[in-house]
Amino acid sequence: MGAIDKKKLLDILQDDCRISHEQIALMLGQDVETVKSAIKEMEDERIILKYPALINPEKLGDDTVTAMIDVKVVPQRDVGFDQVAERIYRYPEVRSVFLMSGGYDLSVVIEGRTMKEVALFVAQKLAVLEHVQSTATHFVLKRYKKDGVIYDEKEEDYRLQVSP
């Protein structure tokens, strides 16, 4: 049987985390207990953080606005960018924060009800933070693909129904 392949296990869960442990066990040629304990272990280690659903907000008629903000930061002795990043990611409006290579330092994703709300948040909370040099706000206009999923693609099967 061999040790469980955690990478494959995670690939399966990332594609569809509702698949039963029994089914995963069959797919990986492991027993159910091994699968359960591997998942539990990765949850405890916070390798697996959460099991969210991927939704298409446009279909929902949800007009929440999303913006990506490029933030330039003056790094600080000993803590580098981490302290500023934390000052930013603590805000619930902030969905993601990444440290980037290239022309700016932090990429911040913000959601708000209106463009104005987001713009005000940037002006009043982000731009004024100590060590933040500058910000540039880009609003998302349309989503094509996220996490490997194309938003507007139906899974059509064009094959003949029976073939040799």
Place this chain on the structure above:
Amino acid sequence: MMKKPMEEYLNPTIVNLPPSGIRRFFDLVANTKGVISLGVGEPDFITPWHIREACFYALERGYTMYTSNFGTPELRKEIAKYAAKRYHVEYEPLSEILITVGASEAVDLAMRAMLRPGEEVLVPEPSYVSYAPTVTMAGGVPVGVPTYVKDDFQLTVEALEQKVTGNTKMLVLCYPNNPTGAIMTRPELEAIAQFAEKHDLLVLADEIYAELTYEGSHVSFPSIAGMKDRTILINGFSKSHAMTGWRVGYVCGNKEFVAQMTKIHQYTMLCAPIMGQMAALEALRNGEAEKERMVDQYDQRRRFVVGRFNEMGLTCFNPRGAFYAFPSISVTGLSSDAFCEKLLAEEKVAVVPGTAFGQSGEGFIRVSYASSLANLTAAMDKMEAFVKRCQKRQAS
């Protein structure tokens, strides 16, 4: 006004060819709405994007013409490299490799170029549907050689010895096998090689599923000592790179054989489609990662489906290649045909009767796991319910 009955204008060899066992079932399925079909003999994946994109680029540059009858030299060189590296067989790209319109054409060319009237060809059963008819159309005589579940559907020398005659010319090998998923390992192939040597037979090795081998690694028949000269090796891109609709395959062999096959190809096809050849070149050069991703998916589905069959009482030997499971349906007390028809009517799940691939497929069904996990899960649940119902009916 024609003077004779229609049939008299037709070639009796063709009129008497049995229609494909799949045809009738195809019509049944086509007339049923909302079917989950596990009856499909091709990948559910769409050709990887980089391959499609390479084809667009080729079209933009104006590659829309005939190629050499043999196929483009670039593609033949790439195939030679691939065969050497992956399967340890060396072919001279410009004289020993011919690009064909799918492996299908290659099978036909081999039969027509090699067979004389009345010569016999050993065809393992159950097997892919086109060998016996192409033998017949070439004027040869197909001779079925049964394989059995007790041998994991591997071909045995014992079964071959019972069917070989002084008139036998060729042996067909199709491993990994459609419809059983059986593979042959090196020692087993070595025994077959001795048999071929003993009776001085040609071997047609259709290795189109070679890349879809999940346990152990594929052994190419011509890589076995002494076999290269008597082997006609057939392969293609349909299964490994999800390229069924592109119609490209190839045949490798002794240059005398390839020259004769090329003559037929030249007069009937001229060449394989250039778009397909361009796409196949991209598949060989840059397709490894995408291919591995697909193989991984098939492998997980394979374990799942085989596991579910064994749990529900349809005992299923472990298919180590291709994308088919071939479980026994004996617990239901139904024939293959009846099982498939009832399953379709009652649960709207389509699978193919084992008998579509030869009489020794009776008592089995072919289930293709080239289908999404969601489809497979739903279909397995339905089949389990169906099997339970059959068993209950049988008991009462």
